[in-house]
Amino acid sequence: DASLPKRVQRADGTIREGVENSGETFLYSLAGNLTYRVSHGLRLYIALQDGTSLDLTQGGGIFGEDNFASARLLEGGVKFSLMEDRIQGYVSVWEWEQSRFNERDFQSEPLEGKGIEFEATLTLLRDRLFLIASAENQRLRRRSGLGFRSLPMDAEGWALNAGVFNSGVDAFPENNPELNYPGIPETTYKAHLIWKHDALKLALSGVFSRASWLNFEQTLRLPSSLLVSATAHYQWQKWQIGVGVENLTNERYFLGADPLFASNTLVTKGEPRRYSLQLKRSF
Secondary structure, eight states: OBOOOTTOTTOOHHHHHHHOBOOOOOOOEEEEEEEEEEETTEEEEEEEEEEEEEOOOTTSOOOSGGGEEEEEEEEEEEEEEETTTTEEEEEEEEEEEEEEEETTTTEEEEEEEEEEEEEEEEEEETTTEEEEEEEEEEEEEESSOOOSEEOOOOHHHHHHHTTOEESOOOSSOTTOTTOBOOSSOSEEEEEEEEEEETTEEEEEEEEEEOOEEOSTTSOOEEOOEEEEEEEEEEEETTEEEEEEEESTTOOOOEEEOOTTSOSSOOEEEOOOOEEEEEEEEOO
16 A cells, blocks of 8 residues: 555645555566586576566655566576686576666666676686686667656757756657667676785776667767776785775776666766775774
8 A cells, every 4th residue: 555644744635645556466486497417517507587576766665566567587508617627607698577667757667688698717827816707798678668758959958958857758769769778888898817925915907898878869879998907905914905096097988877767868977097095904
């Protein structure tokens, strides 16, 4: 049952009747996993999940049945181990369906996604040097037309009318009729190199994100970026000191706001090179 609390004094009878809602929802969750061992270092697996997910609004509120979403996942892949476990990894493909509650128009947005991922851990020098690398390609799309949101504008319109909402948007934009979801890089590569020697640990990491659209209308596009970071830690009894550098190459990159309800999506410049120093003591 959903209704306004009695202590909300400014709500008259009409308002209360408009928000009162009552209903029943059957919740369930099913999961199945099957693994087949081909050989000592090779296994095939498949995983299936199906159920109801609870998608709350900000503050934990529930407006109605749209807050209860159907969620499905089908995943399969190969797990492998080679050279006496010095190389371990997996390749997986997946497809899923789920919904996201939109607080702007109070309805559920059905989404679907599919992708493929590869990840491997390599022991280059036993107990000393390790490399973790991964590659991912994914695509996410919305299965229903766009609703109440802000209109796409030119530069002058963005400056004068940013944030003004309108119901007259194009539900299926000309540049993106399939409603591929923006803001998420479709292709990402990651690498993490670790070197250990007694109490000293060094690490070098890199993340490459391919250029991606930032709005459903596909008028804003974030460029590709390569972010590199490095850290060093030394452990001495109960003390640990660490130094780090984020964005080691001082890459020029950008971050985008959530394109859930706005066409004039906010873009901010990413952080330049940053240094950090940590001192920890265990007790």
